[in-house]
Amino acid sequence: MGKYPTENIGDLRRLAARIRLNALQMVAIQGFGYLGQALSAGDIYAALFGSGALRPRHDRFIVSPGHYIVVLYAVAAELGLIDPAELSSYGLDGALLEAISTERTPFVDLSCGSLGQGLSGAIGFALASRFARDDRRVFAFLSDGEMEEGQVWEAAMFAAHHKLSNLVAVIDVNNSQVDGTVTSVTTIEPIAAKWQAFGWRTEEVDGHDVGAVLRALKTRQADKPLVVIAHTDILGRLKSFPPTVDGHFIKLDASLQEVVIRELENFDA
Amino acid sequence: MRNPPYEIVLKPYGKALVDLALRREDVICLGADLTRQTETDLFRDQIPDRFINVGMAEANMIGIAGGLARAGHTVFVNSFGVFCTRRCYDQIAMSIAYPNLNVKIVGFMPGVSSPGGPSHQAIDDIALMRALPNFTVVDLTDAREIAQAVDAVADHPGPVYLRLKRGEIPVIFDDDHHFSLHEAKVLVAGTEVCIVASGMMLPAALVAAQELKHHGVSAAVVSAPVIKPLDRRTILDAAKGARLVITAENHSIVGGLGSAVAEALAEAGVGVPMRRIGLRDVFAESGSREFLFDKYGLGVRDIVRAAWKEVGEGRPEPQVKEIQTAPGAYAPV
Numbered sequence: 001m002g003k004y005p006t007e008n009i010g011d012l013r014r015l016a017a018r019i020r021l022n023a024l025q026m027v028a029i030q031g032f033g034y035l036g037q038a039l040s041a042g043d044i045y046a047a048l049f050g051s052g053a054l055r056p057r058h059d060r061f062i063v064s065p066g067h068y069i070v071v072l073y074a075v076a077a078e079l080g081l082i083d084p085a086e087l088s089s090y091g092l093d094g095a096l097l098e099a100i101s102t103e104r105t106p107f108v109d110l111s112c113g114s115l116g117q118g119l120s121g122a123i124g125f126a127l128a129s130r131f132a133r134d135d136r137r138v139f140a141f142l143s144d145g146e147m148e149e150g151q152v153w154e155a156a157m158f159a160a161h162h163k164l165s166n167l168v169a170v171i172d173v174n175n176s177q178v179d180g181t182v183t184s185v186t187t188i189e190p191i192a193a194k195w196q197a198f199g200w201r202t203e204e205v206d207g208h209d210v211g212a213v214l215r216a217l218k219t220r221q222a223d224k225p226l227v228v229i230a231h232t233d234i235l236g237r238l239k240s241f242p243p244t245v246d247g248h249f250i251k252l253d254a255s256l257q258e259v260v261i262r263e264l265e266n267f268d269a
Numbered sequence: 270m271r272n273p274p275y276e277i278v279l280k281p282y283g284k285a286l287v288d289l290a291l292r293r294e295d296v297i298c299l300g301a302d303l304t305r306q307t308e309t310d311l312f313r314d315q316i317p318d319r320f321i322n323v324g325m326a327e328a329n330m331i332g333i334a335g336g337l338a339r340a341g342h343t344v345f346v347n348s349f350g351v352f353c354t355r356r357c358y359d360q361i362a363m364s365i366a367y368p369n370l371n372v373k374i375v376g377f378m379p380g381v382s383s384p385g386g387p388s389h390q391a392i393d394d395i396a397l398m399r400a401l402p403n404f405t406v407v408d409l410t411d412a413r414e415i416a417q418a419v420d421a422v423a424d425h426p427g428p429v430y431l432r433l434k435r436g437e438i439p440v441i442f443d444d445d446h447h448f449s450l451h452e453a454k455v456l457v458a459g460t461e462v463c464i465v466a467s468g469m470m471l472p473a474a475l476v477a478a479q480e481l482k483h484h485g486v487s488a489a490v491v492s493a494p495v496i497k498p499l500d501r502r503t504i505l506d507a508a509k510g511a512r513l514v515i516t517a518e519n520h521s522i523v524g525g526l527g528s529a530v531a532e533a534l535a536e537a538g539v540g541v542p543m544r545r546i547g548l549r550d551v552f553a554e555s556g557s558r559e560f561l562f563d564k565y566g567l568g569v570r571d572i573v574r575a576a577w578k579e580v581g582e583g584r585p586e587p588q589v590k591e592i593q594t595a596p597g598a599y600a601p602v
Contacts, residue, residue, distance in 0.1 A: 103368050110339060114363045120329045121364060124336015127321070131297075131342070151360070154329035162321075 004079055005052030010269040012210040015078060016046035017267045020236060022074035024264065026090035026097075027250065028257050033091060033099055036247035037068045039236030040174035040207070041141075045075045047213035048139060048170070054217075056081055056107075060125045060138040063111035064118020065146055066101035068172070072108055073097050082106050116149025118142060119169060123159055126167040126225075140169045145177035147188050153198065159225045160199025167225040168217065169200075172207060176234040176247045195227045207232035238263055270446075270456060273472055273592045275439035281412040282375070282433055283308025285419035286345060287315050296423065297337055299323055300347045301330050306435065307347035307377050327357040334372045335364035343371045343423055349383070350376030350391030350432055354398055365428050366401040373422045374398075377435040379408065379468055380519030380548070381561035387552040391432070396524025398430035399497045405450060406497040408432040408468035408518070408526070411441040414494060417448035425450055434469055441472060453500035455507055459489030462576045463511040463541075465504055467493050467526045470517035470546065470567065472592055477572035484587045486580055496526050501533040508534060513579040514543045517572055519562075522547040544575040563591070 003011055023038030048054045054061060056079070063069055070090070077084040082097075086106075089095040096104065101111035110121045122140035129136045146152055159167055173191065175181045182188060192202040203216035207230030216228045234247030240259040245251075252260075290296040290312065298312045298320045313320040323330040327348060334344040346353060353376050354361070365372045376394055383389040398406045405425060409415050415433060422429040453465070457478045466474035471492055478488040491507050493499065508514045514534065516527040527545030534541060548565050562568055568591050577586045 110336065112363060114359055117328075117332050117360060117364060120332020120360075121336040121339070123329075124333040124338070125340055126336075127333065128337050128340030128342060131319075132340075151326075151328040151332065154326035155332065158323060158326065158329055158333070 004050045007051050007214065009211045012046045012050045012214070013043070013269040015050040015075070016042040016210060017264055017269070018078050019045055019071060019074040021261065021264050022077060022087060023070050024252075024257065024260060026070055026073065026087055028252055029088070030091050031253065032249065032251040034067045034070050035250040035252065036174070036176060036234040038071045038074055039238060039247075040176070040232040040234045041068060041071045041172045042236060043208045043210045044141075044170060044172060044213055044230050044232070045071050047210045047217060049075045049079055051214050051217075053214060054137070054139050059136050060109045060122070062118045062122045062125070062138070062140040063101060063108050064140060065115055065143045066111050066113035068141065068143065069101035069105060069108070069111055070099070076107050115146045116151045119152055119155035119159070122167060122169070123155055123164065126159070126164045127162070129166055130164070136166065138167050140167065142169055142171045144171060144173040144175065144188060144191070145182050147171075147191070148186055156195065156198040156200065163223045164225045165220070165222055169225065169227040170217075171227060171229050172232055173229055174232045174234040174247070178248055191229050195229070200225050200227045202227050202229060204229045205231070208237060270442055270475070271440065273476065274594070275441055275472070277437040278412045278440060279437065280308040280311060281415045281438050282419060283311040285416040287311050289419055289423055290316050290319060293343065293423065295341060295343045297321070297342045297344045298347065299330050299334055299344060301325055301327050301352065303348055306349070307375065309347050327352050328360045331357045331360040332364050335368065335370055338365070338370035338372050339368070344373070346372060346374045348376065349378045349389060350394040351389055354391065354394040354430065358397060362401055366403050369403040369427050371426060371428070373429045373431055375431045375433060377433050379432050379434065381553045381565055381567070382434065382469060382519060382558050384555055384557055384561075386555040390553055392521045392548050392553070393524065394430070394432060395496055395518070395520050395526070396528070399524060399529065403427055404497065405429045405495065406432070407450070407495050409494050410434045410439065410469045410471055412438045413440060413442045413444075413446050414448040421448060421450050432468060439472065448494070450495055451498075451500065453491050453493040453495070453503040455489060455503065456492050457488070457490040459487040461486050461511060461580050462488040462513050462515060463491065463508045464488055464515045464517060464572060465491045465493050465526065465530050466517040467496060469519040473567070473569045473572060474517050476569045476592055477576070477589070480569065480573050480587055480589045481576055486576060488576065493526060493530075496529055499529045499533055501537070504530060504533055505537050505539055508539055508541050511541055513576060514541050515546060515572060515575050516543070517546040519567060520547050521550060523550055542579060544579070546571055546575060559591075559594075
């Protein structure tokens with residue numbers, strides 16, 4: 001897509017809508033799947049990949065929660081980083097694009113189906129860049145539920161102690177995990193205060209405001225890692241879903257698909 | 270090959286790792302607050318730029334090792350065997366084994382050589398690491414093998430678990446000994462009993478074979494430092510025709526050397542009876558190495574007894590002495 005990278009907010013919002021539509025069409029193949037992840041994180045991925053904040057195949061990209069890999073497929077196909085034809089076999093037996101990421105997953109530097117492990121791997125890449133004295137930034141995408149895993153905090157402590165300023169964590173705070181809302185399972189707030197206490201620079205934004213996400217990604221400080229805490233809605237603030245839907249693993253019948261597609265296609269950037 | 274009492278050396282692993290890293294810039298050393306205990310104080314002092322103390326955060330350490338290896342580094346991860354295997358098992362499986370990365374996990378203080386009780390006694394580390402696809406698993410006690418193994422595992426493209434004795438390290442083999450990641454070695458030829466040993470049980474196996482010979486029983490000793498991939502050919506050749514196979518390991522009898530040898534014998538249809546010397550599916554307790562090896566049946570006497578029950582023809586069991594070590598010769602926690 002020739003218009004990317006761009007910092008034009010309308011174009012980035014249109015990219016986010018395309019990400020959601022691609023994800024919807026992938027999930028529709030089986031009629032169920034990790035669509036909520038794309039609805040909540042679509043704007044975040046548009047800001048990361050559409051703006052040039054992340055330089056594909058130069059900067060590192062880690063998807064810590066493998067259930068979000070659908071969002072990466074959706075944006076990578078849109079930007080020509082993977083073959084868009086692969087999307088049509090998403091999740092099918094033998095397909096390249098698996099529903100939860102594996103070592104076969106294209107493009108991404110690291111992704112983990114077992115949660116809470118991505119930030120540690122990202123630190124390995126950040127240290128490697130420091131050893132190599134290169135200018136690569138390392139972007140680690142995390143979800144809020146993962147913060148229940150202790151390893152995230154081991155990694156957070158380490159990254160700040162070693163002043164890994166080339167490391168950026170982006171957390172999709174969509175308040176959704178398997179058993180329900182994150183807030184009903186455990187209290188993870190105050191999220192920003194926790195990361196600050198661990199020695200990180202924090203940017204807390206509305207994760208559906210691509211401009212705000214982009215501004216947060218572009219901030220730099222020489223001696224601290226950065227975490228962008230992006231508050232989102234697991235249904236991407238779409239009005240077509242009934243309130244009872246399970247955002248973590250959405251079931252899509254044909255009539256629901258139709259109204260969601262119509263809402264996304266009529267989206268006004 | 271030498272006889273006990275063995276000459277003792279210090280830090281053969283730590284020295285070999287420094288030598289390797291001085292030749293190879295891709296080598297990184299990670300630790301988890303056990304620097305002197307894992308002999309990596311030498312690395313820290315001589316190559317500080319490539320030494321990272323991750324602190325008491327083994328899960329994070331394994332993940333960092335995976336990231337560094339994906340970026341092209343050869344990473345040595347050091348801790349006690351309990352902490353760098355069982356404690357962070359899913360991290361090892363997903364961050365290192367599955368992507369088949371160039372990470373060498375080095376676990377010290379094997380089995381009941383630790384007086385620290387079950388929390389510090391790695392009795393299942395070989396079983397755990399052997400179950401992970403792509404992993405090579407090595408159990409060593411001899412100083413010459415340890416030094417050579419550092420280069421061998423660094424040259425091997427893939428994950429390795431290197432299980433090492435801690436503290437005073439015996440020199441069992443002569444200068445011309447060659448360690449291979451692909452070979453078990455018949456150290457003593459014999460026909461009636463075939464003893465297969467690894468790690469800290471190798472000295473006891475050698476002395477047991479001498480005692481058996483002294484009492485008229487011909488016993489072979491096969492050193493099998495590489496538990497996975499097991500050199501089946503050498504072990505099967507040594508076992509065929511014997512009346513009894515004995516495995517000896519400072520580890521649970523479940524899932525380690527004994528299991529690996531049993532699988533090899535059974536699949537090859539070698540119908541030789543077998544006894545496994547090792548911890549008999551129990552957790553141990555605190556205590557000196559001598560006390561624990563005696564209590565949990567890891568002595569020369571236990572190997573001889575197992576052999577004698579099968580081949581002793583009802584004669585009185587030989588009374589044998591354990592290998593004597595100088596007081597304090599095995600480092601405490």
